[in-house]
Amino acid sequence: MRTRAAKLAPLGFLAPNLLGFLVFTAWPVVYSLIASFSNWNLQKTVSSRFVGVQNYAEIFGDSKFWLSFVNTAYLMLGIPVSIALSLWVAILLNRKMPGNATLKALLFLPSVTSGVAIMILWKALYNPDFGPINSAIEGIFHWFGLNTHGPQWLLSTQNPLSLDVEKVGLAHKQFGVGARDALNIMGIWGAIGGTNMLLYLAGLTNVPEELLEAAQLDGAGKMALFWRITWPQLAPTTFFIVIMSIIGGLQGGFETAKVMTNGGPAGTTTTMAFYIYKKAFEEYRIGYASAVSWILFAFVLGFTLLNWKFGNRGENLA
Amino acid sequence: MLGALLLLSVVAWYFQPPTTVAGKTILIRVSDNNPLRQAQVDLFNKLNPTLQMELDPSDNGVDKVIVQSMGGVGPDLFDSFSPLQLSAYVQSDIAMDMTHELKKRGIDITKDCFKGMMSTCIYQGRVYGVPTNIAADGIWFHRDLLRAAGIPDHKGPWTWAEFIPIAQKLTKRDANGKPLCYGFYFDWWNFPHFLKGFGAHIYSPDGTKCVLDSPESIAAVQLMHDLVYKYKVSSSPVEEASMSTAGGFGSGSVSVFAEKHAATALGGRWWLAQLRDYKGLETGVMESPYGTVRDFHAYGRCTLVNKEGHNIQDAIKGLLYMAGPEYNNLVNDQADGICAFIKYTKSKQFLFNPKYPKETDNAIWLDIAAHSSGDETSPFISGQVVNDMITEQLDLVKADQKSPLDAMHDVAAEVNQQIQKNLQEDPALMDKYKAATRP
Numbered sequence: 001m002r003t004r005a006a007k008l009a010p011l012g013f014l015a016p017n018l019l020g021f022l023v024f025t026a027w028p029v030v031y032s033l034i035a036s037f038s039n040w041n042l043q044k045t046v047s048s049r050f051v052g053v054q055n056y057a058e059i060f061g062d063s064k065f066w067l068s069f070v071n072t073a074y075l076m077l078g079i080p081v082s083i084a085l086s087l088w089v090a091i092l093l094n095r096k097m098p099g100n101a102t103l104k105a106l107l108f109l110p111s112v113t114s115g116v117a118i119m120i121l122w123k124a125l126y127n128p129d130f131g132p133i134n135s136a137i138e139g140i141f142h143w144f145g146l147n148t149h150g151p152q153w154l155l156s157t158q159n160p161l162s163l164d165v166e167k168v169g170l171a172h173k174q175f176g177v178g179a180r181d182a183l184n185i186m187g188i189w190g191a192i193g194g195t196n197m198l199l200y201l202a203g204l205t206n207v208p209e210e211l212l213e214a215a216q217l218d219g220a221g222k223m224a225l226f227w228r229i230t231w232p233q234l235a236p237t238t239f240f241i242v243i244m245s246i247i248g249g250l251q252g253g254f255e256t257a258k259v260m261t262n263g264g265p266a267g268t269t270t271t272m273a274f275y276i277y278k279k280a281f282e283e284y285r286i287g288y289a290s291a292v293s294w295i296l297f298a299f300v301l302g303f304t305l306l307n308w309k310f311g312n313r314g315e316n317l318a
Numbered sequence: 319m320l321g322a323l324l325l326l327s328v329v330a331w332y333f334q335p336p337t338t339v340a341g342k343t344i345l346i347r348v349s350d351n352n353p354l355r356q357a358q359v360d361l362f363n364k365l366n367p368t369l370q371m372e373l374d375p376s377d378n379g380v381d382k383v384i385v386q387s388m389g390g391v392g393p394d395l396f397d398s399f400s401p402l403q404l405s406a407y408v409q410s411d412i413a414m415d416m417t418h419e420l421k422k423r424g425i426d427i428t429k430d431c432f433k434g435m436m437s438t439c440i441y442q443g444r445v446y447g448v449p450t451n452i453a454a455d456g457i458w459f460h461r462d463l464l465r466a467a468g469i470p471d472h473k474g475p476w477t478w479a480e481f482i483p484i485a486q487k488l489t490k491r492d493a494n495g496k497p498l499c500y501g502f503y504f505d506w507w508n509f510p511h512f513l514k515g516f517g518a519h520i521y522s523p524d525g526t527k528c529v530l531d532s533p534e535s536i537a538a539v540q541l542m543h544d545l546v547y548k549y550k551v552s553s554s555p556v557e558e559a560s561m562s563t564a565g566g567f568g569s570g571s572v573s574v575f576a577e578k579h580a581a582t583a584l585g586g587r588w589w590l591a592q593l594r595d596y597k598g599l600e601t602g603v604m605e606s607p608y609g610t611v612r613d614f615h616a617y618g619r620c621t622l623v624n625k626e627g628h629n630i631q632d633a634i635k636g637l638l639y640m641a642g643p644e645y646n647n648l649v650n651d652q653a654d655g656i657c658a659f660i661k662y663t664k665s666k667q668f669l670f671n672p673k674y675p676k677e678t679d680n681a682i683w684l685d686i687a688a689h690s691s692g693d694e695t696s697p698f699i700s701g702q703v704v705n706d707m708i709t710e711q712l713d714l715v716k717a718d719q720k721s722p723l724d725a726m727h728d729v730a731a732e733v734n735q736q737i738q739k740n741l742q743e744d745p746a747l748m749d750k751y752k753a754a755t756r757p
Contacts, residue, residue, distance in 0.1 A: 023326055039743070042384055043409040043700075046744060129497050129553050130579060138496060147494055155554050157717050165714065173719060265713035281381030282702045284406070 036291035042284035055291035065292060066168050067267060068275040069299075071180065074163065075271060076249035078184035082191035083241055087234070089192055090200035091226075104201075107193025119259040122186045126153035151177040154261055157268045165266045179269050183256050196241050203237035204230070243307050250300050272296050342370040343632050346393040348383055349619070351375035354591060354654045361648055362639050369632055371395075380406050387412045387626045394633040397619045398447065401437040401693045402701025407622060408441045414625040417445045419634060425641050431658045434616020437692035447622040448641045449658035451649050453586035454614045454690035455511055456682060457481075457607070458593075461600040463488060463499070463581040472604045478515075478541060481607040485551035488581035501551035503580035504542075505571050506716055509708065510693060511584065511615040512538040515608035520704070524754040525696035528733035530708070531726050537609060539722035543715050553580075554716045587683045590653035594674075603679040605686055616690035618655055653677075656687055698737045698751055707732050 036055055040048045059065050093104055110118060125133050134150030141148045151158075157165045158176030165174060211229050220228065231238075253271025257263045263270035263278065270278070272292065280289035337344055349355050352375075359373045374393060377386065380403050386392040392412065398404040407413040420427065427439055427449060435449035464471065467487050472480075485501030492498055504511075513520070518534035521527065529535070545552040553574075572592045575583040576599060584606060593601060606614060621640055623633045639645050646657035650668045657663060669680050695701055711729040714720035720728075741748045 019326075042388070043406065138494070142494055149496070152554070152717065155717060157714065157719055165719070264709065265717055266710045266719075267713075278706070281385075282706070283700060284381075284384070284410070 032290040032293055035287050036294050038287040039285075040287040040290075042286060048287075051287070055288050056295070058288065059291055059295055063167060064267065064270075065272075065275060065295075067165075068270050068272050070163060070168055071268060072250060072253060072271040072273075074159065074161070074180050075183060075187070075253055075269075076246070078188045078191075079242075079245045079249055082188045083196060083238070083245065085188065085192045086194070086196035086241075087200050087238075090197045090204060091230075093197075094201060094204045104193075107197060109193070110190045111194040115255055116259050118190065119186075119256060122182075123154065123260055126182050128152045128155060151181075153177070153182045154179045155265055157266050159268075165268055179261055179265055183253075183260070183269060186256070196245070199237050199241055200234065203234045207233040239307075239311055242311060243304055246303050246307060247300055250296065250303065272299075337628055339370060342368055343629055345369055345371045345395065345629060345632055345636055346374050347371055347621075347636065348374045348377050348393040348396040349621075350378050350397070352654075354652045357652065358645060358648060358654075361644055362636060365639065365644060366635065369635065371636060383407070383624075384410045384412055387624055390626065392624050392626055394624055394627040394629050395621055395636050396624065397450070397621055398438055399619055400617065400701070401441070401695040402705060404438055404441050404446060404620065404622075405695055405697075405701060408444075408446060412622075412625055413441075413446045414623040414627075414630065415444050416447060416623060416634075416637070420445055420448070420641075423638065425638075427658075430641075430660065432616065432656075432660060432687050432690065434614075434687060434690035434692045435618055435620065435658050437695065438618060439620040441695075442697070447620040448637050450619045450621045450640045450645075451588075451655035452616055452618040452658045452687055452690075453588050453655040454616045454683075454686045455508065455584050455586050455606055456679075456686050457502075457582050457604040458575055458585050458589060459582040459602050459604060460575075460578060461602050463578070467581075471602060475605055475612050476607050478607045478609055482545075482549050482551065485545075485582065486549060489551045497553065497579075499578060500553050500580040501582065502545060503552060503571060503574055503583040504545070505584070506542065506554070506712055507709075508584060508615065509539070509542065509712060511606070512542055512609075514613040514615050514691060515606070515611060516541075517609075517611035517613070520694045520708075521696045525694075525698060526737070526751055526754050528696075528704070528730045528737070530733070531730035534610070536723050536726045539712070539715060539726055541609065542712075543718070543722050546716070547718055586655060587653055587680075588655040590677065594653070603682050605682060612689055614686055614690040616687065616692050618658060656683055696737070698747060699733060699740055703736060704733055707736075 037050060037052060038048055039046065039051045039054075089107060093100060093107075125131050128134050128150060131153075133153070137150040138148070141150075156176060156178030158174050158178040159180055160175065160177065162170045162172055162175040164171040207230055211233075212225060215225055215229055251273050253269065254273040254277060257269050257271060257274040258277075261269040263274050273296070276289045276292050276296070279285050279292060347359065355375070356373055359371045362371045363369065377383065377393065378397070383392060383396045384406065388410070396407075398407055398413075404413070425448070427445060428436065431439075431449050432452050434454060435452050439445060439447050439449050459471075461471075469484055469487065472484075481502075487501070488499070489497070489501035490499040510520075513535060516534045516538040518532055518538050519529055522529050546554055571583060571585060572589050574580055575585065575589070576593055576596045587603075593599060608614075621637060623630060623637055627633050641659065643662060646659050646662035647665075647667070649655065649657040650662065651671065651673070662668070663684055671677060671680075693701075696704075707729050711720070711725040715722050715725045737751075741751050
């Protein structure tokens with residue numbers, strides 16, 4: 001029979017971490033839930049009081065919040081592209097070839113470089129008048145005899161889906177390429193060689209060689225090998241990457257907005273995370289921002305549950 | 319949970335940073351990340367051997383200062399860069415009312431300083447700080463580019479109608495129409511400069527209504543739009559999108575101008591602090607053109623004392639230093655804008671500094687500052703909210719997605735709607751509004 005001390009010992013070892021979690025994570029989370037039902041404002045001219053579900057009701061009629069949701073969703077369009085490219089690169093790097101390790105290190109470089117430095121670099125690349133991207137695009141156009149200017153990138157509200165800027169909907173004048181696409185391209189560039197690639201590389205090493213060899217002996221081609229053997233075997237990795245990417249995507253966009261665009265032009269790069277920051281620390285409406293945070297949490301939870309229910313079918317098959 | 323919080327609070331209290339080091343009282347000053355600021359702090363420490371002022375640029379920002387001050391760990395001194403920031407500090411009960419303290423020491427900023435800085439220091443009739451510099455923008459130009467185009471330097475007041483043909487002559491494009499050098503470069507965040515030049519206002523005199531849909535405002539924004547799309551002399555600046563990482567408002571524009579991507583540009587004397595690092599430039603300054611009213615937008619810093627600070631008396635000494643000759647002469651010397659105290663701009667040392675013999679335009683800067691006025695505020699709405707609303711509409715104008723007329727009508731409607739919403743939520747504000755609108 002275990003002594004009382006032996007029973008308490010694990011708790012003692014856990015205590016430092018648990019204490020930190022309770023004080024710095026659990027308590028603020030609970031407190032933000034309480035705050036979301038108040039009109040707490042950092043400006044003392046407005047006295048704090050309980051307002052019930054008023055903040056939540058206001059969010060549903062707040063067009064700027066819904067625009068930030070659309071922006072967040074738009075910026076998540078890059079996720080499947082980056083996942084697919086990460087897998088492709090991982091498959092290429094999984095082959096035995098000279099310079100493999102160097103290539104891996106180079107591709108992983110954006111993940112270990114300062115995000116702010118990268119963003120400032122991309123800002124310069126996206127300069128519509130003097131940036132190298134537009135210089136290259138315009139050079140190609142001129143080579144074909146077309147006198148066309150490149151996109152305005154970070155200055156433009158346009159997007160290929162023609163999403164309107166001032167309300168949730170479509171507007172044909174918004175058709176084009178703009179700031180959100182610029183951020184998506186940058187995000188894909190950074191994500192291709194990042195942790196997703198490493199996870200896929202790890203996943204690929206776990207694909208049983210004997211399965212591949214047996215399939216090859218049965219006459220399976222490269223595509224059949226990938227779709228019938230590799231892809232199902234990678235399902236748990238893909239499932240994990242998709243869930244983490246969706247959670248990250250829903251919570252993302254803060255750094256790029258803060259460093260590159262300040263949420264503009266015309267709010268087109270204001271994601272939900274940046275919107276929370278603006279409400280809390282620019283307008284000082286902590287109560288309202290807390291309510292938005294809980295709505296964001298509901299979205300994250302909802303998407304994760306949906307993914308859990310429908311997304312792991314491949315994993316079960318595998 | 320509460321026990322754990324209490325325990326950690328005791329631990330944090332025990333390990334809190336010392337307020338004195340080697341017998342010197344430490345004063346924390348939050349300001350922007352600017353090398354000039356460090357030299358200003360160093361001079362204070364030299365003049366006050368018992369005090370150690372430390373610059374904390376990493377905590378610069380209204381949100382950080384307010385949150386830290388509320389938590390009892392705020393700085394002793396911090397900067398307000400606009401009336402909207404001042405109102406946020408005052409309404410958060412962070413800024414100390416310095417009206418009597420300054421009066422007691424014979425400092426009357428309403429008489430001693432440029433009037434353009436008043437709204438950044440005075441809120442609802444109370445003085446909260448000392449203006450620590452001022453900027454009002456003129457037209458920077460490259461002398462060699464003007465000379466090559468056969469354009470003489472312009473002296474004195476002039477209008478946009480006179481300036482635009484010159485900017486058109488200075489704009490250079492390649493055979494494909496790609497810009498090589500813009501005739502005129504400006505930042506869209508500087509929209510108040512254009513508004514003032516047309517006599518436009520953001521609010522009605524009592525602050526109860528947004529009047530950005532006035533013909534004057536529309537004309538000002540129309541000009542900004544036309545400089546890009548009709549006259550094609552300006553670019554839509556991409557560098558202005560984020561200011562903080564680039565080192566301050568408009569610092570990207572300084573680079574654009576210094577690298578001769580623009581022949582002329584709208585900017586302040588503070589550009590010199592960067593331009594001095596570029597070798598071989600031949601730059602000059604002209605007064606900015608105006609639309610109908612010779613009024614320019616003034617902006618700058620006002621330093622405030624934290625009401626919740628631990629060393630209020632010493633912080634006041636820091637504030638008084640910024641009203642004194644050593645600090646103000648240093649500001650002029652560094653070209654950290656112009657010092658805000660008029661008497662320190664009268665010296666020969668400022669007008670013709672032997673250290674910088676090529677800088678002969680300081681009299682022009684003074685004239686511009688003398689004809690400048692500060693930003694407007696309304697007690698019925700947060701300036702930050704209004705600024706965001708204006709910026710979103712201007713972004714659409716800048717991208718040629720919306721006409722200035724529609725944008726200004728929409729922003730005025732949006733601001734007025736928000737004012738009404740604020741009144742519904744705050745009975746005290748409603749009383750104030752009723753008092754202001756009572757016939």
